[in-house]
Amino acid sequence: MTILSIAQNEDRARKDACGILSEGGLVALPTETVYGLAADATNGEAVARIFEAKGRPRFNPLICHMSGIAMARRYVEFNAMAERLAETFWPGPLTLVLPLKADAAIHPLACAGLDTLAVRVPTGFAQGLIAEFDRPLAAPSANTSGKVSSTTADHVAADLGNRVRLILDGGPAAIGLESTIVKPTKTGIELLRPGGLAAAEIEAASGMRLTRSTEAAPAIEAPGMLRSHYAPGAHLRINAQTAAAGDAVITFAGKAIPGDEHASIVLDLSPSGNLREAAANLFDFMKRADTAARNQIVVAPIPKEGLGEAINDRLERAAAPRV
Ligand code: TXA
Numbered sequence: 001m002t003i004l005s006i007a008q009n010e011d012r013a014r015k016d017a018c019g020i021l022s023e024g025g026l027v028a029l030p031t032e033t034v035y036g037l038a039a040d041a042t043n044g045e046a047v048a049r050i051f052e053a054k055g056r057p058r059f060n061p062l063i064c065h066m067s068g069i070a071m072a073r074r075y076v077e078f079n080a081m082a083e084r085l086a087e088t089f090w091p092g093p094l095t096l097v098l099p100l101k102a103d104a105a106i107h108p109l110a111c112a113g114l115d116t117l118a119v120r121v122p123t124g125f126a127q128g129l130i131a132e133f134d135r136p137l138a139a140p141s142a143n144t145s146g147k148v149s150s151t152t153a154d155h156v157a158a159d160l161g162n163r164v165r166l167i168l169d170g171g172p173a174a175i176g177l178e179s180t181i182v183k184p185t186k187t188g189i190e191l192l193r194p195g196g197l198a199a200a201e202i203e204a205a206s207g208m209r210l211t212r213s214t215e216a217a218p219a220i221e222a223p224g225m226l227r228s229h230y231a232p233g234a235h236l237r238i239n240a241q242t243a244a245a246g247d248a249v250i251t252f253a254g255k256a257i258p259g260d261e262h263a264s265i266v267l268d269l270s271p272s273g274n275l276r277e278a279a280a281n282l283f284d285f286m287k288r289a290d291t292a293a294r295n296q297i298v299v300a301p302i303p304k305e306g307l308g309e310a311i312n313d314r315l316e317r318a319a320a321p322r323v
């Protein structure tokens with residue numbers, strides 16, 4: 001496994017990545033949301049390697065990353081609402097689940113044989129790499145299945161190590177939460193996963209209320225939707241009002257939790273109470289708390305508005321009973 005710094009040699013990073021991807025290999029790369037474990041979405045063996053490297057128990061559908069709306073049009077159908085959302089939010093932390101075109105060259109393993117495909121256009125280096133590669137990249141978060149997502153190259157190296165040939169280091173992910181996933185339908189817009197784009201922003205751009213699926217475990221549910229996803233090793237308790245000796249405490253906006261003076265570590269997601277900063281710190285702090293905890297990880301209540309919806313979603317999953 002090699003780690004290459006994009007800042008130090010962007011051309012080499014792009015060239016080496018394209019080489020490995022065209023051979024059907026895996027490359028971990030930074031996106032503005034989280035690090036992705038990428039493979040050529042048109043190559044079945046390459047996509048199979050993703051599931052193998054992550055130890056994913058089932059062939060769940062993956063997000064296919066495009067260089068822009070023009071590339072996405074080769075594979076999926078856009079209705080007017082999808083068009084509007086793509087134009088407003090791409091490149092960025094929004095994934096659209098859209099009807100797959102009949103002749104689309106996406107390998108069925110990437111979309112788990114469904115007739116829809118999740119597509120998104122990442123910003124920055126990742127977008128340029130896909131443009132150069134000229135094929136979509138299937139990329140789930142670069143972490144072992146069921147573990148906390150990676151927001152730095154070091155996280156990827158620590159978790160996936162030699163299961164990936166190349167890790168591109170682009171520094172800490174700017175957003176720190178996976179993309180928001182929506183499905184525009186004939187009658188509305190379904191929120192499938194809260195994420196790095198606040199639901200309220202999508203509602204403002206679309207002029208529609210998002211519908212939130214209340215069904216637990218629908219058939220197309222993917223790993224991000226499993227209740228115990230994003231789990232650290234230590235037990236995690238949310239909305240904590242007290243801490244015990246040896247607990248690792250994650251707090252927000254300087255809030256003290258009674259008992260936290262005996263904590264093994266106290267990490268504040270955002271001392272100033274900024275939910276964007278909290279989102280960017282969340283996964284790294286969960287990993288650090290996990291390492292430091294001699295007892296449980298306890299997390300102070302986090303506001304639910306804006307990005308707080310996605311932050312609370314990830315914390316609830318981390319706190320859920322393990323399967
Ligand atoms: O920010 C992100 O979205 C990151 C970065 C790397 O782009 N990627 C990511 O991918 O989180 P992944 O594979 O971990 O999440 C895939 C999610 C699944 O949880 C599932 O809910 C949804 O995408 N998904 C994929 N295809 C779908 C489909 N056809 N219908 C419904 N949901 C789908």
Ligand code: MG
Binds near residue numbers: 140141149223224
């Ligand atoms: Mg994931």
